[in-house]
Amino acid sequence: MSKFETLKSIRKAGVVAVVRGNSEENSYRTAKACIEGGVTAIELAFTSPNADVTIKRLNEEYAGNNDVVIGAGTVLDEATARMAIVSGARFVVSPSFNENTAKECNLYAVPYMPGCFSPTEIQSALTYGADVVKIFPGSIAGKGIISEIHGPFPYVNVMPSGGVSLGNMHEWFASGAYVVGVGGGLVGPAKNDDYKAVLHNAQAFHNEFQSIIYANSAVTRKVPVKA
Template sequence: MSPLLNQLRADKLIAIVRNVPRQHLRPAAEALLQGGIQFIEVTLRPGDGDVSREMLVGIEELKKYFGASIHVGAGTVLTCAGVDAAAAVGAEYILAPNMRPAVIHRAKEKGLLALPGAYTPTEIEEAWCEGADIVKVFPADSLGISYFKALRGPLPHIPLAAVGGVSVENVGSFLAAGAVVCGIGSNLVNEQRAASHAWDEIRTMAAAYRRSVQEFTEKR
């Protein structure tokens, strides 16, 4: 297991930054880091090349500014070209809402962690067999905590990430049910908070998620 994967599994949280303008990425990342979250996913926007290019530049800028203090990944990476573009700007991992074997393989060839998305046990197992480091179960809130518990029976060897609707109140429950990582989206960083420069609010929410994870860890 790579050091980065070890750290991700220890940290247990990825902040998903979506629909946030490039100029707001740095203060958002600063607030997240101050709140105790080091893993940040900057999502691309398939079908909108201009926005995706802006986000790739944003990833590169974050890596240059923060260095090893944060770990930045690219989200909604649907193609091998997207993997190449993410790797070129310093992304350390890629995430997707779906599972394409070619994308997983390219990520591994580039030395990136691969967190493809899956929904059913068949998709989850296929993603794992294709080389996924962690399989992102999405949307987690629609499937429910009981779904993660059920998956642990036949698939205890596959590390899962819960993404979609993970709140401060339920993050510990998802982890207890078997998720090794949780991805936090608009409950933490969203377009409105960025537009209003609500960095203190993001910092406070990040710290709340970190406390919830710590409480889960202490109970184990």
């Protein structure tokens, strides 16, 4: 899968599940539940035990399915980025921007999504080739930050993460989000090994995103075309 195809699949998924498991099996089963529920973009945090093994396992299981995109999260340095990429991670997410991590991802044509919170950080991330800027934590930044960012950086793809819920997801997209990252509100029940609840949550998030897409396309169709 090329870099362009990866970004296309992530955009199509709409929701990136942030999986931070308490064991290798917990991470795997949580990710599986998300995928089966329709949330097919997975950010497997490197705070999870043996995250690289889980990424490889999921990639092997879903090989050939371009709708399923397995990436790595909480990548703080180039060594971890390299480990994630070798394991098959299709994209790399960080809570903050790191130059060497950006270079490593660019070297292997893997989308890099660093966490940013200021215009300076966003400009640095874009300068080093970041494909998507993660606004983190979104709960503190607020939805209005996206339109403010798009003032000086109209071309930047923004992924809010932290503070996105089933109830407010449509507001984030209305504000200009490229894709959203969702953690506890989606995968929280996995802490108690309740993977059925995770699957139901994933279905709800997937259905909500589909309704947002449908609503947006309906509005587009109603726009009159000038002669």
